[in-house]
Amino acid sequence: MVVDIHNHILYGLDDGATTLTTTIDMAKKAIEFGISHVVATPHQDFKNYYNPPTKIYEKLDEVNRLLKSENIPLTICPGMEIGLYEGIIKDLERNQLISLNDSHKYLLIELPSEYIPHYTEEIFEKMKSMGYVPIIAHAERNAEIRRHPTKLLHLINQGALAQVTAASVIGLWGHRLQKVTLSLIKQNLVHFIASDAHNTSSRSFDLVCAYTFLDKKLSIHYSNYFKENALHIIKGTPIISAVKLQKRKKLLFI
Numbered sequence: 001m002v003v004d005i006h007n008h009i010l011y012g013l014d015d016g017a018t019t020l021t022t023t024i025d026m027a028k029k030a031i032e033f034g035i036s037h038v039v040a041t042p043h044q045d046f047k048n049y050y051n052p053p054t055k056i057y058e059k060l061d062e063v064n065r066l067l068k069s070e071n072i073p074l075t076i077c078p079g080m081e082i083g084l085y086e087g088i089i090k091d092l093e094r095n096q097l098i099s100l101n102d103s104h105k106y107l108l109i110e111l112p113s114e115y116i117p118h119y120t121e122e123i124f125e126k127m128k129s130m131g132y133v134p135i136i137a138h139a140e141r142n143a144e145i146r147r148h149p150t151k152l153l154h155l156i157n158q159g160a161l162a163q164v165t166a167a168s169v170i171g172l173w174g175h176r177l178q179k180v181t182l183s184l185i186k187q188n189l190v191h192f193i194a195s196d197a198h199n200t201s202s203r204s205f206d207l208v209c210a211y212t213f214l215d216k217k218l219s220i221h222y223s224n225y226f227k228e229n230a231l232h233i234i235k236g237t238p239i240i241s242a243v244k245l246q247k248r249k250k251l252l253f254i
């Protein structure tokens, strides 16, 4: 059972799939690449993309019904990629945001690409007090994190988790980004790998390719760790912290 926790497979909601045909093609591609479950994470930032929960649930029902009728064995679960903004806590209280697989715990949070907003820590603290755990989407694509990985470590120490993109792991976006991504992984600053698939060509489901790459480049224990954590999101069970991976890694090399 391979789970992808971040992608834009639901059509007509954001810059991901544009038509139902693309959604179906993406579903077939996910299956072809060995993925059985995906958490659909349409963008929601109340500025560029407005996707209230009802709109997402309706689309999800429509697509899941169609997949079943066409015997495509992919299960799509609800989620959102939430662009961080100052009013996020109010919208959480108003039930305007969807946690990953309706876990009421894990929230996929997108930071701006250039910097970490000054209110990030304060908002993450408030989320924590409400029982939520923020997962920083494609952490490697934030310039401030790339320059200062200790800032990511700081947010993780505060209780956040981090996801990197499969394409960055395998080097599809260049050697430099790949190097940074692998460095974050090796420093145990990453808890999930996800595809962030938007289509079937330029941004596809590269997840299993990334796992295979890590098996060869680092160790099978990394891919097992990431696979297990994604599974925990679907099962609603606690994820394994990177600290435990560190211990496991130490044990491995004794």
Ligand SMILES: [Fe+2]
Binding pocket: 006, 007, 008, 081, 137, 196
């Ligand atoms: Fe995304």
